[in-house]
Amino acid sequence: MTDKFVVGPSPHVLGPKTVKSVMWEVVIALAPVSIAGILLFGLDALLVLVTATVTAMILEALVLHRNLKPASILGDGSAAVSGLILGLILPPSTPLWMVVIAAAVGILLGKHAFGGLGNNIFNPALVARAFVFMSWPVAMTTWHGPLSLSDWTTRVSVDVASSASPLGGAQHGLMEMFLGQTAGSIGETSALAILLGAIFLIVRGHIDWRAPLGYVGSAAVVAAIYSFLGGDFALTTIAWQLMAGGLLFAAVFMITDMVTSPVTKTGRLLFGIGCGLITMVIRLYLSAPEGVTYGILFMNAMVPLIDRYTVPKVFGEVKSR
Amino acid sequence: MFGKELIRGIYTENPVFRLLFGLCPALAVTTAADTGLGMGLATTTVLLGSNLVVSLLKNVIPPAVRIPSFIVIIATFVTLVGMTMEAFFYPMFEALGIFIPLIVVNCLILGRAEAFASKNTLGRSLVDAIVMGIGFTISLGLLGAVREILGSGSILGFQLVPGTVDMALVFALPPGAFISLGLMLAALNYIAIRRKEA
Numbered sequence: 333m334t335d336k337f338v339v340g341p342s343p344h345v346l347g348p349k350t351v352k353s354v355m356w357e358v359v360i361a362l363a364p365v366s367i368a369g370i371l372l373f374g375l376d377a378l379l380v381l382v383t384a385t386v387t388a389m390i391l392e393a394l395v396l397h398r399n400l401k402p403a404s405i406l407g408d409g410s411a412a413v414s415g416l417i418l419g420l421i422l423p424p425s426t427p428l429w430m431v432v433i434a435a436a437v438g439i440l441l442g443k444h445a446f447g448g449l450g451n452n453i454f455n456p457a458l459v460a461r462a463f464v465f466m467s468w469p470v471a472m473t474t475w476h477g478p479l480s481l482s483d484w485t486t487r488v489s490v491d492v493a494s495s496a497s498p499l500g501g502a503q504h505g506l507m508e509m510f511l512g513q514t515a516g517s518i519g520e521t522s523a524l525a526i527l528l529g530a531i532f533l534i535v536r537g538h539i540d541w542r543a544p545l546g547y548v549g550s551a552a553v554v555a556a557i558y559s560f561l562g563g564d565f566a567l568t569t570i571a572w573q574l575m576a577g578g579l580l581f582a583a584v585f586m587i588t589d590m591v592t593s594p595v596t597k598t599g600r601l602l603f604g605i606g607c608g609l610i611t612m613v614i615r616l617y618l619s620a621p622e623g624v625t626y627g628i629l630f631m632n633a634m635v636p637l638i639d640r641y642t643v644p645k646v647f648g649e650v651k652s653r
Numbered sequence: 654m655f656g657k658e659l660i661r662g663i664y665t666e667n668p669v670f671r672l673l674f675g676l677c678p679a680l681a682v683t684t685a686a687d688t689g690l691g692m693g694l695a696t697t698t699v700l701l702g703s704n705l706v707v708s709l710l711k712n713v714i715p716p717a718v719r720i721p722s723f724i725v726i727i728a729t730f731v732t733l734v735g736m737t738m739e740a741f742f743y744p745m746f747e748a749l750g751i752f753i754p755l756i757v758v759n760c761l762i763l764g765r766a767e768a769f770a771s772k773n774t775l776g777r778s779l780v781d782a783i784v785m786g787i788g789f790t791i792s793l794g795l796l797g798a799v800r801e802i803l804g805s806g807s808i809l810g811f812q813l814v815p816g817t818v819d820m821a822l823v824f825a826l827p828p829g830a831f832i833s834l835g836l837m838l839a840a841l842n843y844i845a846i847r848r849k850e851a
Binding site: 445468 | 819820821822823824826828829832839
């Protein structure tokens with residue numbers, strides 16, 4: 333009876349959501365993208381995804397618990413999410429040792445150097461990708477197209493893989509791009525699979541629609557203006573820009589990361605718009621092949637500032653002079 | 654006496670790792686161990702000259718114009734060092750490029766002139782210049798060595814890892830400078846905390 337009388341500060345009523353439940357539901361949301369990636373790019377993709385996820389989880393267990401018991405490896409699931417997202421934004425032909433280094437950089441430098449989950453300023457998966465992208469630019473910008481099911485187990489090494497991705501100038505129909513039958517990183521090609529994950533996350537209430545909308549919306553506006561100035565304005569150009577590269581994947585799974593995106597609702601919209609603008613400017617006006625990584629990392633650094641200037645008005649508050 | 658000062662320059666008051674002085678050259682020229690060492694030696698020479706002259710002239714420089722006076726003195730020695738390097742060490746001069754003239758604004762040199770040489774005797778100022786210069790040279794050499802090993806698998810041009818292995822190119826690029834400096838600062842802070850606890 334005494335157990336029921338607990339003296340403590342609010343909140344007294346707790347919701348069913350925990351870090352653990354949210355993280356594992358994000359993993360479920362990533363399932364369609366992962367399956368699509370594995371089906372399209374074969375055994376390579378599977379190995380990259382497994383390596384990235386397992387490395388991230390083992391390192392997290394070592395940092396947090398200093399042991400490798402199954403419970404510490406599973407942890408709260410945040411390492412699994414970071415690792416899986418990292419695997420999904422790497423090309424399928426990435427050598428596995430590079431994947432291990434990437435996961436180590438993401439978890440150790442991107443996450444735990446800043447104090448672990450909740451304290452990391454930058455998205456760990458993107459820190460890892462930026463690191464390996466600058467270290468081994470050739471391997472990180474070499475993609476291969478989807479494999480047919482008969483040569484699903486063929487390993488494609490970096491030296492052989494050489495299909496251009498849509499952003500690299502490959503021509504594809506919009507339907508091919510929607511289904512993901514283009515060259516690209518494992519998880520970013522299939523818009524259909526990404527949308528399935530997005531619907532799941534929005535229905536379960538894990539992501540706010542504002543950041544993805546701001547991101548995709550501002551990217552679409554920039555694409556429209558760019559194509560209008562270039563004199564070949566067409567709705568297909570805009571749709572093409574949105575489905576090419578990692579833009580949609582980032583919109584659903586990376587700018588909605590709870591730790592590295594603003595807390596306020598207006599802030600999330602602004603954050604999304606900022607990410608979209610920088611991504612498109614890098615894509616269209618710089619020589620870099622893809623702007624998603626740097627666009628989001630840059631805006632990650634702006635998050636404290638955005639939060640500070642978008643504090644909502646307290647009910648009944650009057651503007652002080 | 655000198656040994657104690659030497660430890661001060663290399664460890665307890667290390668310009669780069671403890672005082673965070675002169676980070677611009679420390680980040681910019683340490684793509685390899687040899688450029689780091691070259692920069693460190695050039696800076697040491699300038700520091701020696703400026704500490705010498707500043708400590709000699711400390712009583713005739715009016716306090717109100719001391720910073721411009723220090724800058725003129727430092728710039729004189731930087732020009733001398735730059736011309737000497739251009740004449741006798743041309744490859745190093747080429748490799749360091751714009752960062753040789755920029756020694757003028759290295760806050761380590763101005764900092765030592767302001768905080769030490771303008772208040773101390775000639776002998777002590779020279780010792781300070783030598784130990785600080787050694788500390789700076791070692792720091793830059795160390796940072797350059799770490800970046801050279803991780804970035805290209807070699808040290809002072811000597812290949813340690815077979816050239817067929819792809820090393821992490823990022824360490825030869827500007828972001829790698831920040832990453833390695835940050836990790837080395839963290840390691841030194843960790844050691845310092847452990848020593849304090851013990």
